[in-house]
Amino acid sequence: MNLLEMRMIAKETPFSVAGGEFRRRCSFSAGKSDLRLDDDTAKKPRVAYFCMEYGLDSQLPIYAGGLGVLAGDYLKAAYDLGLPMVGVGILWNQDYTHQYIGEDGRPYDKYPNFSFDSVKDTGITVKVRVRGADVTCKVHKVEQFGNVSLYLLDTNFPGSEHGWMTNRLYGGAAQDRVAAEIILGIGGIRALRALDIDVDIYHMNEGHAVFCGLELIREKMRQGMSFKDAWSETRKQIVFTTHTPVEAGNEVHDHGLLQHMEVYNGLTYEQAREIGGDPFNMTAASLRLSHIANGVSKLHGQTACRMWKDIHDAACIISITNGVHPQTWQDEGIRDAFERKGDLWEVHQRNKGMLIDYIEQHCHTRLNPDALIVGFARRAAPYKRSDLIFRSSEVIEPLLMEGKIQLVFSGKAHPQDGIGKDIIQQLVRMSKKYGKSVVFIENYNMEVARHMVRGCDVWLNNPRRPLEASGTSGMKAAMNGVLNLSVVDGWVGEGLQHRVSGWLLNPILEANLNEWEQDEKDLRELYRVLLNEVIPTYYHDRERWIQMMRASIDMSRWQFSSHRMIREYFDVMYEVTRSAQDLDIPSMPVGVYDESERPGYSSPQDEGRW
Numbered sequence: 001m002n003l004l005e006m007r008m009i010a011k012e013t014p015f016s017v018a019g020g021e022f023r024r025r026c027s028f029s030a031g032k033s034d035l036r037l038d039d040d041t042a043k044k045p046r047v048a049y050f051c052m053e054y055g056l057d058s059q060l061p062i063y064a065g066g067l068g069v070l071a072g073d074y075l076k077a078a079y080d081l082g083l084p085m086v087g088v089g090i091l092w093n094q095d096y097t098h099q100y101i102g103e104d105g106r107p108y109d110k111y112p113n114f115s116f117d118s119v120k121d122t123g124i125t126v127k128v129r130v131r132g133a134d135v136t137c138k139v140h141k142v143e144q145f146g147n148v149s150l151y152l153l154d155t156n157f158p159g160s161e162h163g164w165m166t167n168r169l170y171g172g173a174a175q176d177r178v179a180a181e182i183i184l185g186i187g188g189i190r191a192l193r194a195l196d197i198d199v200d201i202y203h204m205n206e207g208h209a210v211f212c213g214l215e216l217i218r219e220k221m222r223q224g225m226s227f228k229d230a231w232s233e234t235r236k237q238i239v240f241t242t243h244t245p246v247e248a249g250n251e252v253h254d255h256g257l258l259q260h261m262e263v264y265n266g267l268t269y270e271q272a273r274e275i276g277g278d279p280f281n282m283t284a285a286s287l288r289l290s291h292i293a294n295g296v297s298k299l300h301g302q303t304a305c306r307m308w309k310d311i312h313d314a315a316c317i318i319s320i321t322n323g324v325h326p327q328t329w330q331d332e333g334i335r336d337a338f339e340r341k342g343d344l345w346e347v348h349q350r351n352k353g354m355l356i357d358y359i360e361q362h363c364h365t366r367l368n369p370d371a372l373i374v375g376f377a378r379r380a381a382p383y384k385r386s387d388l389i390f391r392s393s394e395v396i397e398p399l400l401m402e403g404k405i406q407l408v409f410s411g412k413a414h415p416q417d418g419i420g421k422d423i424i425q426q427l428v429r430m431s432k433k434y435g436k437s438v439v440f441i442e443n444y445n446m447e448v449a450r451h452m453v454r455g456c457d458v459w460l461n462n463p464r465r466p467l468e469a470s471g472t473s474g475m476k477a478a479m480n481g482v483l484n485l486s487v488v489d490g491w492v493g494e495g496l497q498h499r500v501s502g503w504l505l506n507p508i509l510e511a512n513l514n515e516w517e518q519d520e521k522d523l524r525e526l527y528r529v530l531l532n533e534v535i536p537t538y539y540h541d542r543e544r545w546i547q548m549m550r551a552s553i554d555m556s557r558w559q560f561s562s563h564r565m566i567r568e569y570f571d572v573m574y575e576v577t578r579s580a581q582d583l584d585i586p587s588m589p590v591g592v593y594d595e596s597e598r599p600g601y602s603s604p605q606d607e608g609r610w
């Protein structure tokens with residue numbers, strides 16, 4: 001596809017994605033409006049992106065994991081492409097957790113306080129009402145990590161009585177959560193007003209930000225609109241991304257608590273219930289406050305549609321697959337060698353050596369650079385099955401004893417998650433048992449991730465399907481020529497080709513397997529592919545391995561980049577929404593979204609910006 005064709009597709013997208021109904025309504029408008037729409041699509045809508053956490057750099061620890069790192073990558077992609085966007089978040093006084101392994105092999109949590117040098121005080125403050133108090137929030141600005149401006153709200157400054165509200169990311173009890181959510185949503189909108197930043201579209205990245213909708217409604221009601229009209233006008237301004245394919249992962253609050261915390265922001269109980277139900281479901285509310293919503297991989301979009309199909313009057317859920325920021329995650333040497341058709345192996349061995357040094361410093365074990373290293377770094381959650389590979393010791397033990405396979409693990413458990421901590425304890429036990437071949441790197445963060453996704457040979461991913469919404473660490477690995485060995489879940493089914501750019505486990509999903517059967521089946525397949533494919537190729541067919549590395553980089557560098565992702569958000573979420581605003585169409589047609597109408601996002605060969 002050439003440049004011109006790409007531009008044309010980009011222009012057509014807002015019309016084609018919405019399906020027949022929307023298109024019909026658009027084409028009803030006579031020639032003049034068509035022209036106006038064309039002009040408008042040329043000018044990008046201005047977007048405010050709301051998220052509870054941001055992973056921009058390990059110097060600024062205000063993230064817990066995948067959601068935050070995605071948000072950080074997003075703001076960097078927006079900056080690279082010169083897009084009109086700002087981020088809104090919270091300046092946490094303490095990180096999620098710094099998690100280390102105790103003498104007993106169990107993780108424990110530390111919460112250092114930060115003084116952030118990288119954060120500038122804008123001098124602006126805003127007030128929000130929380131639990132009977134007028135709470136002052138300072139607004140800070142971050143812009144030095146190659147990102148568009150990120151505004152962070154903070155109640156934790158000398159003289160403030162309300163420091164607890166932004167004390168610790170995902171810490172504390174429900175009251176702490178709700179207080180932080182009020183600050184993000186309601187405070188975030190007020191901050192944008194105080195900063196005099198004009199916004200066309202508000203993007204709620206996950207349901208934590210949903211109260212921003214209540215503030216947008218209040219603003220309109222203050223100008224005399226009825227609740228219904230204010231709600232429907234607000235919906236046109238909001239888009240929503242959901243990330244959780246598990247029912248229990250979606251936050252729900254009791255109305256008694258919401259009232260006590262003063263979340264309603266001028267609305268009545270009945271009105272709040274219309275939006276979020278009773279109890280108040282943050283995801284359902286987000287779907288009713290937005291115009292269009294999305295899941296974070298094709299598969300997850302479908303899963304989310306099924307999950308929320310009974311929510312009355314919800315936004316249509318489409319799919320936009322995640323991507324990662326190449327300049328942050330791909331080693332420059334690898335990129336260079338790929339582009340110049342240079343020696344990928346040599347660069348890879350250098351990256352592997354750096355990982356081995358890092359592990360030696362942190363775990364006091366020196367791995368062998370000439371033996372296969374398989375990496376696995378995830379939040380400790382049972383569905384991710386970190387311990388799957390150990391489940392049949394007859395198979396795995398000889399490989400570990402001989403040093404044919406070396407396993408590198410990392411990951412945190414939520415501080416209040418005992419089961420997650422058990423999982424880590426089990427991995428630490430394995431690292432003690434198989435001394436030289438298994439290591440666990442404590443305190444997983446962007447720095448650890450950076451080393452692992454560059455320096456391992458293989459990246460293992462074996463969640464129970466379809467519970468992994470997207471997964472992004474495998475994309476980072478793929479871009480570095482680290483070969484994915486993965487169950488087909490999240491992003492994996494969309495690009496990875498078996499034995500070409502990685503290895504797929506059980507590509508055909510059999511319905512009706514119970515957990516135990518699924519585990520058995522995946523375990524057998526994992527061993528089969530390891531023994532028959534991965535190990536022989538690594539030790540006896542280096543040339544093929546390098547070919548696969550090349551295919552992996554080629555497959556991922558555009559398709560799973562944050563630049564492709566953000567472009568899709570503009571094309572199919574923001575600009576569609578804005579066209580609807582201009583045409584005064586009350587909402588997008590709800591219904592089945594037709595994937596076949598989506599343009600292919602092939603790599604823009606000679607196009608730096610768009």
Ligand SMILES: *Cc1c(COP(=O)(O)O)cnc(C)c1O
Nearest residue numbers: 065066445446449471472473474
């Ligand atoms: C990329 C990344 C994640 C997300 O990876 P998943 O594959 O979704 O588990 C989590 N934490 C950190 C520190 C990361 O860099």
